[in-house]
Amino acid sequence: QQPVQSPQAVILREGEDAVINCSSSKALYSVHWYRQKHGEAPVFLMILLKGGEQKGHEKISASFNEKKQQSSLYLTASQLSYSGTYFCGTPDQGAQKLVFGQGTRLTINP
Amino acid sequence: GAVVSQHPSRVICKSGTSVKIECRSLDFQATTMFWYRQFPKQSLMLMATSNEGSKATYEQGVEKDKFLINHASLTLSTLTVTSAHPEDSSFYICSALKYSNQPQHFGDGTRLSIL
Numbered sequence: 036q037q038p039v040q041s042p043q044a045v046i047l048r049e050g051e052d053a054v055i056n057c058s059s060s061k062a063l064y065s066v067h068w069y070r071q072k073h074g075e076a077p078v079f080l081m082i083l084l085k086g087g088e089q090k091g092h093e094k095i096s097a098s099f100n101e102k103k104q105q106s107s108l109y110l111t112a113s114q115l116s117y118s119g120t121y122f123c124g125t126p127d128q129g130a131q132k133l134v135f136g137q138g139t140r141l142t143i144n145p
Numbered sequence: 146g147a148v149v150s151q152h153p154s155r156v157i158c159k160s161g162t163s164v165k166i167e168c169r170s171l172d173f174q175a176t177t178m179f180w181y182r183q184f185p186k187q188s189l190m191l192m193a194t195s196n197e198g199s200k201a202t203y204e205q206g207v208e209k210d211k212f213l214i215n216h217a218s219l220t221l222s223t224l225t226v227t228s229a230h231p232e233d234s235s236f237y238i239c240s241a242l243k244y245s246n247q248p249q250h251f252g253d254g255t256r257l258s259i260l
Contacts, residue, residue, distance in 0.1 A: 037188075065246060076151075076238055076251035077189070084246060122188065124249075131177050131245055135189045 036061065038125050040136035047113050047143050055139045057123030058105040066106040067124040067133060068097055070117075077122060080108070110141070118143045148172050149241045151252025159260055160231060166224045166255045168239030174219035175241035179249065180212075183236045195222045229259045 038059045045053050057066060065084045069077035081090050083099035083106055091097055095117075097108045110117055120140045124133035148171040156164050168178055177196055181189040193201045193214050201214035213225040222241075226233055236256050240249035 067248065069251075074236075074254075074256075076254045079248040079250065082246065082248060124189075131242060132179060132191055132194050133249065134191070137188050 036127075037134050038063070038066075038123055038136040040121075040123060040139050042139060043137070044140040045142070047141070049115055049143055049145055050112055053110040053113060053117075053141060055108040055110075055121050055123075055141070056105060057107070057125075057136055059125065060104070062103045063099075063106075063125045064103075065126060066097075066099055068106075068108050069122045069124065069135075070119045071122065071138075072119040080121075113141075113143050115143050115145065117141060149239065149250045149252040151239050151255060153255060154253060155256045155258075157258045157260065158229065161228055162259075164226045164229055164257060166226075166237055166239070166257075168222045168224070168241070168252050170220045170241040170243075170250070173241075173243050175222075175243060176219070177242045178216060178222040179240045179242070180214065180222075180224050181238045181240070183238060183254075189238065192224075226257065229257070231259045233257065234259045 038057050041056045067082050068080040071077040086101045086103045088099045099106045120138045122135045122138050124135040127134045150169045152167050180192045192207045193203045195201045195216040197216045197219050203209045216222045238254040240251045
């Protein structure tokens, strides 16, 4: 089952904050976050495995709620380099393969 | 860090041609490799899961006779698009996985254009 991301797109000015959500109607085994720039391959950001987990640093971090049905990615004081499409992915029925959300396009303007 | 090499990066060819794409994990042995297809402004859609020495597992709707996958070693998987047609034009990306619950490391992708 494909996780649902929101919002679909965000436009910010440099220095502003953003939150991207990834949710499912069922508990997720884990959540993987990636960023993809146009025409390039996705780049790994982080994995969250446990309910209640928070990971990352002050600029880019993520959380996984207790029920493991939602994860949020936090981008603080955004930089121009943060622009791209962010995907969350989750293992399909515990298998190694990932099912990705539809993506959130983040645009950072000067 | 983990590096995955994918070649070629871009292919333009005539309809009916078969195209082979290579995916190599350069600094680790990958237990599993994955092949994705991505259309413009869309998400990554898994085509197949490839394990060394065994037949690939294809996702529903993906023709295994059209998209041939060979996983010759723990560091190399190939995808061959046979008799490609314009509707096969897309961005194909591979990824490699060392252990479960670890990141998938992606190649740089291959942009395939069939004329």
